[in-house]
Amino acid sequence: xxxxxxxxxxxxxxxxxxxxxxxxxxxxxxxxxxxxxxxxxxxxxxxxxxxxxxxxxxxxxxxxxxxxxxxxxxxxxxxxxxxxxxxxxxxxxxxxxxxxxxxxxxxxxxxxxxxxxxxxxxxxxxxxxxxxxxxxxxxxxxxxxxxxxxxxxxxxxxxxxxxxxxxxxxxxxxxxxxxxxxxxxxxxxxxxxxxxxxxxxxxxxxxxxxxxxxxxxxxxxxxxxxxxxxxxxxxxxxxxxxxxxxxxxxxxxxxxxxxxxxxxxxxxxxxxxxxxxxxxxxxxxxxxxxxxxxxxxxxxxxxxxxxxxxxxxxxxxxxxxxxxxxxxxxxxxxxxxxxxxxxxxxxxxxxxxxxxxxxxxxxxxxxxxxxxxxxxxx
Numbered sequence: 001x002x003x004x005x006x007x008x009x010x011x012x013x014x015x016x017x018x019x020x021x022x023x024x025x026x027x028x029x030x031x032x033x034x035x036x037x038x039x040x041x042x043x044x045x046x047x048x049x050x051x052x053x054x055x056x057x058x059x060x061x062x063x064x065x066x067x068x069x070x071x072x073x074x075x076x077x078x079x080x081x082x083x084x085x086x087x088x089x090x091x092x093x094x095x096x097x098x099x100x101x102x103x104x105x106x107x108x109x110x111x112x113x114x115x116x117x118x119x120x121x122x123x124x125x126x127x128x129x130x131x132x133x134x135x136x137x138x139x140x141x142x143x144x145x146x147x148x149x150x151x152x153x154x155x156x157x158x159x160x161x162x163x164x165x166x167x168x169x170x171x172x173x174x175x176x177x178x179x180x181x182x183x184x185x186x187x188x189x190x191x192x193x194x195x196x197x198x199x200x201x202x203x204x205x206x207x208x209x210x211x212x213x214x215x216x217x218x219x220x221x222x223x224x225x226x227x228x229x230x231x232x233x234x235x236x237x238x239x240x241x242x243x244x245x246x247x248x249x250x251x252x253x254x255x256x257x258x259x260x261x262x263x264x265x266x267x268x269x270x271x272x273x274x275x276x277x278x279x280x281x282x283x284x285x286x287x288x289x290x291x292x293x294x295x296x297x298x299x300x301x302x303x304x305x306x307x308x309x310x311x312x313x314x315x316x317x318x319x320x321x322x323x324x325x326x327x328x329x330x331x332x333x334x335x336x337x338x339x340x341x342x343x344x345x346x347x348x349x350x351x352x353x354x355x356x357x358x359x360x361x362x363x364x365x366x367x368x369x370x371x372x373x374x375x376x377x378x
Contacts, residue, residue, distance in 0.1 A: 002116065002117045002118070002119075003053050003082070003116040003117070003118045003119075004118065004119050004120065004138075005051060005053075005118055005119065005120040005121070005122055005138060005195075006053045006054075006055065006113050006116050006118040006120075006121050006122070006198075007046050007051045007053065007054040007055070007121075007122045007124060007134075008054075008055050008057065008105075008106055008109070008113070008121060008122065008123050008124070009039075009042055009043070009046075009054055009055065009056045009057065009124050009125070009126050010057050010102060010105060010123070010124070010125050010126060011026060011028040011039055011056050011057060011058050011059075011062075011065060011125075011126035011127075012026065012057055012058050012059025012060055012062070012098075012099060012105065017246055017247045017248070018030065018245075018246070018247065018248060018251060019248055019368055020347065020368045020370050020373075021248070021251065021345070021347070021368060022060075023370075025064055025065075026058065026059075026060050026062055026064070026065045027060075027126075027127045027245075027246070028042075028065060028126035028127050029064045029065035029068055030245075030251070031313060031330050031331070031348070032129070032245070032251075032254070032255065033255060033258055033267060033283055033311065034258075034282075034283020034284055034285065034311045034312060034313050035276060035281075035282065035283040035313065035314075036267075036274060036276045036283075037065075037068055037276065038126065038127055038128075038129065038245060039065065039068070039069070039126040039127075040274055040275060040276045041128070041129050041130060041131065041274060042124055042125065042126050042128070043069070043072075043075045043077070043084075043126075043275070044075060044131075044272075044273065044274045044275045045124075045130075045131060045132050045133075045134060046075065046077070046124075046134065047075040047076050047077065047275065048131075048133070048272050048273070049132075049133050049134035049135045049136075050135055051122060051134055051135070052076070052077060052079060052082055052083065053082035053083070053116060053118075054072075054077060054083070054084045054085070055084075055085050055087045055109060055112050055113070056069060056084060056085065056086050056087060056126070057087045057099070057105050057106075057109065058086060058087070058088060059098055059099055062086075062088070066086050068277060069084060069086060070277070071083070071084070072084035074275040074276055074277055074278070075275050076275075082116070085112065087109050087112060100215075100216045101214075101215050101216035101217035101218075101220075101221075102123070102192075102216075102217050102218045102219075103205060103208055103216045103217055103218050103221060103222045104208075104209070104216035104217075106121070106123065106201075106205060107205040107206070107208070107209050107216070110202065110205065113198065113202075117198075118198050119197070119198065120138060120141065120195055120196065120197060120198060121195070121196045121198045121201055122134055122137075122138070122193075122194070122195050123192075123193070123194040123195075123196070123218070124192075124193050125192050125193070127244070127245060127246065128191070128192075128242060128243065128244055128245070129241070129242070129243040129245055129254045130191075130238075130240060130241055130242040130243065131240060131241070131269070131272050131274070132151070132193075132238060132240065132242075134193075134195075137149060137151060137193070137195055137236045138195055140234070140236045141195045141234070141236070144172075144173075144232070144234040145232060146195075146197075146232045146233060146234045147196070147197050147200045147226060147231040147232045147233060148194060148195065148196050148197070148200070148201070148223070148226055148231065148232075148233045148234075149194070149195040149233070149234050149235070149236050150166060150174065150190055150191075150193070150194055150223070150233065150234075150235055150236065151190075151191040151193035151194075151235075151236045151238050152166050152188040152189060152190060152191060152235045152236065152237055152238065153188070153189055153191055153237075153238050153239075153242050154187050154188060154189070154237075154239075155187050155189045156187070157184070157187050160181070160184040160186070160187045160189065161180055161181060161182055161184060162180060163180065163189035163190065164177060164178070164179050164180065164189065164190040164219045165177075165178045165179075165180075165181055165184045165185070165186050165187070165188060165189060165190070166178075166186065166188045166189075166190055166235050167185050167186045167188075168186065168188065168234075168235050171234075172234050172235045172236075172237065173232070173233070173234055173235075174227065174233040174234060174235055175227070176227070177190075177219065177223050177224055177227060179219055179220060188235060188237075190219065191238060191242060192218075192219075194218060195236075200226075200231065201222075204222050204225060204226060205222070207225070208221055208222055208225070241257070243257070247365070248345070248365045248366055248368060249364075249365040249366065251345070252328065252343075252345060252365070252366040255311050255328050256309070256311075256326065258285055258311065259285055259286075259287040259309060259311070267283070281300050281301075281314040281315075283311065283312070283313065284301065284311070284312040284316075285311055286307050286308055286309065286310050286311070286312065287308070287309055288308050288309055291306065291307070291308040292306070292307045292308070293305070293306040293307070300314050300315040300316075301314070301315060301316035301317065301318075302316075302317050302318075303316075303317075303318045304317075304318060304319050304320040304322070304337075305318045305319055305320060305321055305322030305323055305324065305335070305337075305339070306318075306322070306323045306324070307323075307324045307325075308324075308325055309325055309326045310324055310325065310326065310327045310328065310329065311327075311328050311329070312329045313329060313330050313331040313332075313333075313348075314331050314332075315331055315332045316329050316331075316332075316333050316334075316335075317333075317334045317335065318335045318339075319334075319335055319336045319337035319338070319339065319354065320337045320338070321337055321338045322335050322336065322337060322338060322339040322340070322341070323339070323340050323341070323342075324339075324341045324342075325341070325342050325343075326342060326343045326360075326366075327341050327342065327343065327344045327345065327346065327360075327366075328344075328345045328346070329346045330345075330346060330347050330348040330350075331348050331349070332348055332349045333346045333347075333348070333349070333350050333351075333352070334350075334351045334352065335352045335356075336351075336352055336353050336354035336355070336356065337354045337355075338354055338355045339352055339354065339355065339356045339357070339358075340356075340357045340358070340359070341356075341358050342358065342359050342360055342361055343359070343360030343361050343363075343366045343367070344358045344360045344366060344367050344368075344369055345366055345367070345368045345369065346369045347368065347369060347370045347371075349371070350369055350370060350371055350374060351371075351374070352369070352374060353374070353377070356374075356377065
């Protein structure tokens with residue numbers, strides 16, 4: 001059955017910069033926002049945008065991620081003729097290998113896309129926090145009669161050297177792609193979201209796969225090759241909230257952003273819902289105005305101390321005379337009595353002994369606490 005668009009969701013990143021958070025977990029599966037996992041945002045974007053044929057490309061520690069996605073029911077992707085499909089790492093008869101780059105990941109799954117004979121392929125990532133209408137981007141792609149469209153967001157000029165930068169004409173036609181330029185000409189950063197005409201992309205993937213000196217990457221290889229051949233490439237400007245949560249600092253910041261009332265990402269937006277596997281309790285966002293002390297809150301949690309400017313998952317216990325501030329507590333965390341916890345990320349099932357002091361303000365980035373960390377303290 002021919003489809004207008006097939007989504008290919010890259011969810012295989014190891015996420016080394018997230019340290020303990022991804023020690024045994026793929027980055028897209030990391031808990032976020034008191035109830036969700038990072039990948040929930042991209043899957044929800046697909047559902048809200050009417051993209052119901054989605055291949056999820058997994059690689060590093062995929063067990064928990066695969067279990068979370070299941071058959072795609074929360075995102076209305078549990079469909080007979082299409083829906084969500086987990087695409088495991090490619091394995092050849094001679095032993096195979098992991099995906100060598102973003103373009104290689106799509107190339108290795110050409111057979112999956114071919115069965116739908118789509119007009120377009122949407123390539124997206126599972127490790128960003130944002131709410132975006134992909135259908136609007138596809139319509140922009142059609143209006144420009146583009147071969148490829150790349151979503152961009154304006155970043156502060158001082159941060160531009162950290163990104164792949166797109167240089168465009170006034171009509172947003174792309175004439176140059178700079179990968180982390182020392183002296184950027186533009187502050188339009190690639191979001192790693194692409195719409196391609198499938199027949200065109202297929203040709204470039206086959207050509208790129210045959211090159212032994214290629215990194216098999218969209219930004220480094222495929223996009224520059226298309227520009228060199230004078231294909232029609234356009235930028236699609238996105239102006240909403242977007243956060244790459246690839247570091248502990250950015251992960252903490254994105255969670256803390258949820259405490260801001262004027263944030264353009266809203267987990268309570270009824271017209272653009274963020275879906276996840278059902279849990280027994282809602283997330284708890286506790287800002288300074290809603291400081292919680294000595295109460296049972298609606299998440300199976302008991303707070304005997306004080307919590308402020310923090311995000312709590314379900315079943316949290318904070319003991320008497322303890323203070324938790326600017327922190328993220330994953331499910332089933334128990335904080336003993338007389339503790340001081342500041343700017344920390346406490347991982348699931350961790351028990352913090354009475355009188356423990358954790359001060360993340362003294363570190364370059366918030367401190368991540370697991371059971372091994374606590375064992376070293378005792």
